[in-house]
Amino acid sequence: MPLTIAKSAEDVDTQTWEKVQEAFAEALGLDEDEVEFHSVIIDELGAESLDFLDIAFRLERAFDIKIPRGGIEMAARDDVGDPSEYEVDGVLTQKALDALAEAMPEIPRAEFKPGLKSNQVAELFRVGTFYNLVVFLVNQKEAA
Amino acid sequence: MTRRRPRPGAPGFAFLVHPLSPFHRRVVGVRFFDPAMALGRSDGAGMGDVGPIARVGLPGVAMGQVVGIGLDPAQMLADQELALVRMRRAAALAVAGGAQAIGLGSLCAVVAGRGEALQAHVPVPVTTGAAATAWAMLENARTVIARVGGPVAIVGSAGPVGRALAVLLSAEGVDVRVDHKRGGRQLAVTVCDGPAAAVAGCPVVIGAGPTGGVLDPVALAPGAVLIDVALPGTLTGPPPRGVVVLAGEAVVCPPAWRRRFWGRLYQVFAGYGPRQVFACLIEPLVLVASGRTRPFALGRRLDPDDVAVFGAVATELGFRPRLARGWFGFDVADLPGAPRR
Numbered sequence: 374m375p376l377t378i379a380k381s382a383e384d385v386d387t388q389t390w391e392k393v394q395e396a397f398a399e400a401l402g403l404d405e406d407e408v409e410f411h412s413v414i415i416d417e418l419g420a421e422s423l424d425f426l427d428i429a430f431r432l433e434r435a436f437d438i439k440i441p442r443g444g445i446e447m448a449a450r451d452d453v454g455d456p457s458e459y460e461v462d463g464v465l466t467q468k469a470l471d472a473l474a475e476a477m478p479e480i481p482r483a484e485f486k487p488g489l490k491s492n493q494v495a496e497l498f499r500v501g502t503f504y505n506l507v508v509f510l511v512n513q514k515e516a517a
Numbered sequence: 518m519t520r521r522r523p524r525p526g527a528p529g530f531a532f533l534v535h536p537l538s539p540f541h542r543r544v545v546g547v548r549f550f551d552p553a554m555a556l557g558r559s560d561g562a563g564m565g566d567v568g569p570i571a572r573v574g575l576p577g578v579a580m581g582q583v584v585g586i587g588l589d590p591a592q593m594l595a596d597q598e599l600a601l602v603r604m605r606r607a608a609a610l611a612v613a614g615g616a617q618a619i620g621l622g623s624l625c626a627v628v629a630g631r632g633e634a635l636q637a638h639v640p641v642p643v644t645t646g647a648a649a650t651a652w653a654m655l656e657n658a659r660t661v662i663a664r665v666g667g668p669v670a671i672v673g674s675a676g677p678v679g680r681a682l683a684v685l686l687s688a689e690g691v692d693v694r695v696d697h698k699r700g701g702r703q704l705a706v707t708v709c710d711g712p713a714a715a716v717a718g719c720p721v722v723i724g725a726g727p728t729g730g731v732l733d734p735v736a737l738a739p740g741a742v743l744i745d746v747a748l749p750g751t752l753t754g755p756p757p758r759g760v761v762v763l764a765g766e767a768v769v770c771p772p773a774w775r776r777r778f779w780g781r782l783y784q785v786f787a788g789y790g791p792r793q794v795f796a797c798l799i800e801p802l803v804l805v806a807s808g809r810t811r812p813f814a815l816g817r818r819l820d821p822d823d824v825a826v827f828g829a830v831a832t833e834l835g836f837r838p839r840l841a842r843g844w845f846g847f848d849v850a851d852l853p854g855a856p857r858r
Contacts, residue, residue, distance in 0.1 A: 400630075402817040416711075419675030419699035421726050423627050430597045430630055442594060492730075 375515070376508040379501060380478045382410035389436075389511070393504045396431035400424055410479070410501040418500075425495070432503060438510040445506065446494065449473045463490045477502055527574070530581035530801035531611030533604055534570065534622040534787070536561065536589050544786060545570065545585050548779060554587060561587025562599065567607045571779035573798075575771065578834060579806045583783055583798075584611050586625075593624045601629040608639045618812075619643045620801030622787075633816040644804055646797025648813035651681045651821075652828040653766040653796035653838040654723060654746055658686065660840060661721050661742050661763075664852045668692035670719040672712045672751055673726025674700020677819035682725055684821040694719060712736070720853075724751030724765070734760070740853040744840075761853060764841040766796040771835025790844025796836075803830045 379385045390410070397408040401418055414420045420428070429440045441447065452472040453459045459469045470485040473494060479501035536542035542561045546554025549568040553559035559566065566587030574580035586603040593600040608619050618641050621632050626645040629635060636643040662669060669686060673679040674695035683700050687693045693706040696715040701708040709715035713736035716722045720738060724745035734752045737743065739759050745751050746765040756762050769792065776784065781791065789795055800813055807830045813823050840847040 400817075419697045421673060421676050422730075424676075426594065426597065426627060427630055430628065430634075433598070 375512040378478065378505045378508055379410070382501075385410065385501075385504060386508075389507065390504060392435045393432065393500065393507060396428060396435055397500055397503075400427040400431055408500055410499065410504065412500045413496075414498045414500060414502075415496050422495075428503065432507055436507055436511055438507065438514055440506065440510065445473075445476055445502070446491070449476050452476070460491050463492065465489050465491055465494075477505070479505060527577055528579050528617050528805040529615035530574070530579055530618045530620065530805045531608070531614075531616035532573075532581055532583045532620040532622055532798055532801060533586065533607050533611075533625045534583055535586050535593060535600075535625060537623065537786075537788070539589055541786060542587060542589055545587065548585070548782075559587070560592070561589065562592060562603075563587065564603075564606065567603055567610065571776060571783040573774070573776045573780045573783075574802060575773050575806075575834065576775055578773075579802045580775070581620075581802055582611055582614060582616065583622075583780075584608075590624055593628050597628045600624070601634050604629070604635050605638050608635060608643070612639065612641055616801075617641050618801040618804045620797065620804075621645050622797060626797065631816045632812075636812070636815055642804060642810060642812045643815060644800050644812035645814045645816075646800045647677050647681075647819045648823050648827040649768075649796035649798075649800040649803070649831070650746055650766045651678045651685075651819065651824045652831065653768055654678065654682060654725065654744060655685055655824065656828070656838040657744050657763070657765055657767075657840055658682070658721065658723055660849055661744060661852060662691060664849055665720045665742055667721060668694055668707075668719050669721045669723060670694045670696070670709075670715040671700060671723045671725055672696050672715060672732055673724060673746075674715075676726055677814065677817050678746060679723070679725030681819050681821045681824050682723060685824060716741070726751060742852060759853065761847075761851075762842075763847055764843070767793045767839055767841035767846075768796045768799065768831075769793050769837045769839050769846075770799075773835070790841075793839065793841060793844070793846075796831075796838065799831060799836055800827065803827055803834065803836075806830065806834060 376386050394405050394408045398405045449472040450459050453468045474482050474485045479499050480497050484497050536545050570583040570585045584607045632643045632645045671679050675697040687704050687706050694709050694715045695701040695706050696712045698708050712732045716736050718738050722743045730753050732751050737760050741760050743762045744765045813827050
């Protein structure tokens, strides 16, 4: 049975969540109980850009998946369709904001506000964003 | 890479590197005597695309082999497992050649769990270079602070190098501001809400983060000195007029430093310049020269005490951090506010 995308900690599959939590704790040098579904990865957990590589590596190993770089953004761009309608001078269009909000239901919709730049999207990522990415890729792998 | 028997005498070490661009890989192909790689017909991802770049070190103390894998940054980031496999091969060949410690350069120190996954397969200590980097940054920061004064802001304080610098500088009584609460845990420092808040009004800023693009240059105080470890730099754009940006981990080697032809070429192509290296290169040398059997730094682990231990041995061996801009040294007399000669 496929795993389901989670909007909150109450929706997670425990076994999957514990592996995600462990990967974050190890990559960031945190105690597991410091890693919560809604933790903002950069602002609250103190992750730096290269930490995302470590997190991805540990998740790939834990779930035997391949996390494409920029995968979430690529999916949102695909949803928008026309590349020129995704961003203008680095600022995301309303279509792009809607697509990203749709792709990342764990992030409060209000945070996808006009004026958001494409290079600021990672600042919104929650641990739950990666949980959901893992769920999507695991389901995709099992369906193949 | 040709297998070499371990040489008697000075202990051996290895330093794993990768080409920084597809062009750089072609140069590596020349060094490997690999026509396909040299002519750009190979992507460097093959099992055989691993080999020696240069032999460097201090005769009688420790000699090492710089060993290259053929993957460029984009390939390493796209497939960390592939990078790990190539690094394992490079490390195995180095160990067979007598290396008693493995150092990691550039992205080799970042991918695959910051060296942890490689260490699981290698019988000698694997060390990321973070202790050496922190030592060079610390010494350079002390030099700047002595001239310019404080307070000092640390950007990237939640990372291993930033945290170690916060510990060591605050222990010296320096007025330290950090950009994240994790960098300031249990320390007598000021915790600020992000990089811009941390650097506001600070004459000295340390960029200790792993990659660039985290700090808006307009947040810097006029005339501030940024000591930056990151490549690409910490700033999101060109520095404002009057702001001085210096390389944080440049180290001058002692006169006995040996590098020969390929070593000289390597120093130039790696971006060090002809007369200096980046500190991470000497971490495995210092490790084997001191008889130590465990890494100075691995994964996120970097004990501030080990920075001091590393620095003591490196200094004794004649290595000296220096302020630098690109390939060249920077005279402290040229710092903002410093007395002119």
